[in-house]
Amino acid sequence: MRHPPNRGFNHRQAVTEEWFRTQVLPRVSSARFLPYQMRQMRNEHLSAMLRDEDRKSIARIAGDLVKVSARWRCLPFHYFRYGGYRREVSTERACSYLPESALFHRLLPRVNRDAIDLDDKTSCKRILASAGIPQPALIASGDRRAGVTSDGETVSLRNVLDRASAFGRVVVKPSRYSSGGSGVVIVRPGEDAFDLPAYAQRWGTWLVEQHVPQHSDLDVLNPYALNTFRVITLLRDGTAEVLYVMLKLGGAESTTDNSAAGGMQIRVHPDGRLDRHGYDRSLNAHTCHGGSSVPFADHRISRMTEVRELAERCARLFPQVPFIGWDIALTPGGPVVIEGNSSPSLAHIQRTHGGIALELVPALRSVMDRPII
Template sequence: MIPKHQKEGFRVFLKDKRKKSYPKIFLEFLSLWREKGEIPLYYFKYLYRKDVTNVKDFLITKEASKIQRSRNLHKEEYLSIISNKLIFSLFCKKNNLPVPELISYNFGSSFYYEGKCYKVSNNRELTAFFKEVFNKTGKEKLFLKPFSLFGGRGACIIRKNKLEEDVKENASSIIENDCIHEDVLIQHDEVNKINPSCINTIRFETYIDDKKGIHVLDAFMRFGTGDNIVDNGHSGGIYVGVNMQEGRLKDVALEEIHFGGRDYFEHPTSNYPFKGFLIPYFNEARNLVIEATEFLPDRFIGWDIAITNNGPVIIEANEYPDLFMGDTSYGGYLKNPLFKEMLAEAG
């Protein structure tokens, strides 16, 4: 059975006026199939467009999977730290790497704050728990995310001034999951001009070569849209490539095809233009992911970095980052010699 998001994507493709002629599409599709040895269904996510003239520079599904699952690039010992948001937060704190402040957490209906376990079985008890946390910490809101968060799913914000409302809306999801509860970062004023509704992060992808050299392969910046509290492309966010030499955004933000596959020269909510936007603390953010990789030397990691008025902060690391967004924002990862080297190293 074809997944719903693929059906939606194919509908967008059929209606898209940016697509090449059908004969051109057929020839490119057939050529990729012959050369790559895989039915290139990924072609219909982005490569069908008239402005994409280098279709063979983009990753096929097998290549992306090879990198993500490679035993040469990943170690289980490192993945166990990266994949669990609670362990990762504690690990970073231990090594003085900047992360959002961990306030509390829960394993299902067992909630933990300042060395004490609270048993929660209903909305009233959950409200009482957060009320105590807010009163003792002086915080106004908390950002909750499951230990194994993917694509922003399951994340929520609990606000002190709307506590009962937020608990009512999110209680079942929180109690059914294992979640960390973090302080909500205050985003840099310049980034807020583009989108203040959520923390918008830079995704850096790092690679450690066979001589232990650490490289930053590429970066793109993700932005939430509307009132979305996460910036993830799998949750309807958009993403735009970064000029790595200048730390400036490229011209156009892209959107996953099953959400419409639109191009955005301006943010759809704020109408702020992307072209040439200078990311605050970009060099510091780049240096931070290199430093973090020294502490956590998995050979391929996707790092999500937020920018505050005081500098960059690590939001999370991703052990199996989705390569599609980086591939399209870069303009074809196989143009990057380091990426081709990493693909060969993947085994």
């Protein structure tokens, strides 16, 4: 008689979180999703449509909305998010855009199963470090009570940044449950007044890591922030594949590269060539960054092969999370991994690559419902 394999605490924790992610979280997020989308429509997308002089007639838009809703069985908020109302966008093309509700409520919970170690930024850094993955140095991590340095020494919250003074600028960010650059703060220990105990009370777990310099290929595009690549990988049968690469440029008055702070995204081709246009969160097309005169169309990023290969190496370390968005910075010494995201931004992908449903949905279905090991 064969006995079932002995399952330890980690497996039970993974199964519990899996149940929460697939059964509870979609219901909770669905309840919050409608008000969020309504706010986005009111504050951003509707006004953008009304300003667009090249929009379709009301009759054509209404016909599109019926077909898009029938295709995806959801309210078509994404039609406005991705500019489906523009004359140049055919109904077929409008239907090719994947709605956020389809990805995050139907597909992703059945694809990315055990994402605990990836979503906890401190755990992720330790896994990457064990495999020799280049990344910003971890200085300390902790919670509301105390911090722990990278060499395992427990220190008070008020003394954490004293240990970071040799690193110059450092980055403080939440260890879990944040997105879009929320909570990310750049601090100069000894110069800036920063209250880590108050920060910990707000965000819970946190980490402090080295702030890395960026390569000149990126600095000439936007010197105001650390601009990173969002590299989307898919792991199938042990083989990692890069699906999409975007460059995220921060706003001229922002220290982070997220679009909510005035940033934009640009498609990056495998040879490092940038697309002609970058797009902000309202889908406005830009030929260069506001803080630079360097056109995107004539610019090529060096070492892109290394960036893509690094993302593939990282993807193989998280077999339970096949679909990951890696944030990778390019420093003068080469690419370094900032973090991985188990819920990569669909908006980033479709702003730069257009509607990707026809290729992405079958790819995700091919890795759905695998057992938790």
